[in-house]
Amino acid sequence: MPEVTENITSPTLPCYKQTEVGVIPEEWDVRSLDALATMVASGRSSAGGKAGDYPVHGSTGIIGYTAKPEYEGDAILAARVGANAGKLSFVSGRYGVTDNTIMLRLSGNCYLPFFWRQLETKRLNSLVFGSGQPLITGSQLKALPLAVPPFPEQRAIATALSDVDALLSGLDRLIAKKRDLKQAAMQQLLTGQTRLPGFKGEWVVKRLGEECGITTGRKDVNEGNPSGEYPFFTCAREHTFSDSFSFEGEAILIAGNGEVGNLSYFKGRFEAYQRTYVLQKFTMNVSYLWHQLSAYLAGSLGIGKIGSSIPYILKGNLLEFEFRSPVDMAEQTAIAAVLSDMDAELAVLEQRQVKTRALKQGMMQELLTGRTRLI
Numbered sequence: 001m002p003e004v005t006e007n008i009t010s011p012t013l014p015c016y017k018q019t020e021v022g023v024i025p026e027e028w029d030v031r032s033l034d035a036l037a038t039m040v041a042s043g044r045s046s047a048g049g050k051a052g053d054y055p056v057h058g059s060t061g062i063i064g065y066t067a068k069p070e071y072e073g074d075a076i077l078a079a080r081v082g083a084n085a086g087k088l089s090f091v092s093g094r095y096g097v098t099d100n101t102i103m104l105r106l107s108g109n110c111y112l113p114f115f116w117r118q119l120e121t122k123r124l125n126s127l128v129f130g131s132g133q134p135l136i137t138g139s140q141l142k143a144l145p146l147a148v149p150p151f152p153e154q155r156a157i158a159t160a161l162s163d164v165d166a167l168l169s170g171l172d173r174l175i176a177k178k179r180d181l182k183q184a185a186m187q188q189l190l191t192g193q194t195r196l197p198g199f200k201g202e203w204v205v206k207r208l209g210e211e212c213g214i215t216t217g218r219k220d221v222n223e224g225n226p227s228g229e230y231p232f233f234t235c236a237r238e239h240t241f242s243d244s245f246s247f248e249g250e251a252i253l254i255a256g257n258g259e260v261g262n263l264s265y266f267k268g269r270f271e272a273y274q275r276t277y278v279l280q281k282f283t284m285n286v287s288y289l290w291h292q293l294s295a296y297l298a299g300s301l302g303i304g305k306i307g308s309s310i311p312y313i314l315k316g317n318l319l320e321f322e323f324r325s326p327v328d329m330a331e332q333t334a335i336a337a338v339l340s341d342m343d344a345e346l347a348v349l350e351q352r353q354v355k356t357r358a359l360k361q362g363m364m365q366e367l368l369t370g371r372t373r374l375i
Contacts, residue, residue: 041138059079080102119146168360233271
């Protein structure tokens with residue numbers, strides 16, 4: 001254990017000490033991973049195949065299955081070589097581990113999930129050396145100093161963080177489900193396969209160039225000012241700002257290169273880059289058109305298809321873009337409202353997801369250093 005250099009006290013922090021891992025509670029210890037470990041070694045399993053009931057773990061995760069697992073019980077795995085060197089995972093049960101992955105097992109007075117969390121905060125990829133084939137070694141891991149609270153506190157901290165992980169996993173599943181539902185709704189509603197109650201009018205094929213005006217911006221990227229008053233839409237995913245504006249009103253903007261096909265909506269005064277397409281002067285419901293472009297423009301241009309590389313969008317591609325639409329603008333509006341409500345629900349869930357991740361990060365900083373105590 002390193003020599004204590006300073007005691008710190010306050011009404012809310014009864015007794016803390018300065019150590020090589022930072023300020024920790026007086027009753028916590030600091031030990032090297034080597035002093036805590038019963039095993040720090042590379043695996044020895046073969047890569048495995050599709051047959052078998054037991055996973056084989058490699059540097060990229062599960063890479064196969066085996067009928068004859070070589071290991072059993074809880075362990076922390078650290079990818080040893082390659083682009084994922086230093087990446088951690090926690091495993092239990094029966095499994096195999098390949099030789100490009102380091103297994104960590106700790107003594108019985110260590111609660112393994114707690115030390116998995118501790119190692120996560122060490123950012124092990126900072127230990128990686130070698131440019132041709134990035135590598136992290138068992139010797140490097142053994143030398144890591146770790147804060148060691150009493151066993152009951154280890155368990156309490158790990159349990160609290162696992163509870164937040166469970167909440168995040170639930171949000172991830174719910175968001176994925178909502179996205180699938182929206183995708184299905186778009187496929188049904190934007191093609192007329194499913195009609196909303198009360199609508200029976202005709203549907204037609206429309207061409208984008210006949211439903212709005214299509215121009216491009218007039219400014220070069222370097223004419224923007226991050227402190228400017230007006231939004232400046234370039235071909236990046238996020239807009240910047242400008243001191244002047246060239247456009248006013250409701251508009252859909254499409255990145256012509258860079259983040260090719262990225263869509264933005266704005267209403268008001270704004271500026272646009274020379275390679276950004278500006279859609280205005282609409283003859284149909286703008287929100288309905290937005291959803292059609294969101295659903296089908298990228299696919300019509302080949303964006304995202306394997307082997308495709310679209311460096312820029314030609315104006316003709318946009319003019320000729322075709323989509324189905326009800327003639328009745330009231331039906332366009334109703335469809336857009338349903339899809340916009342689904343978008344709003346997704347946005348709320350995604351904001352909650354971001355806040356929960358930030359909460360977890362803050363909890364890790366507080367709990368793993370002992371600044372906040374659970375016991």
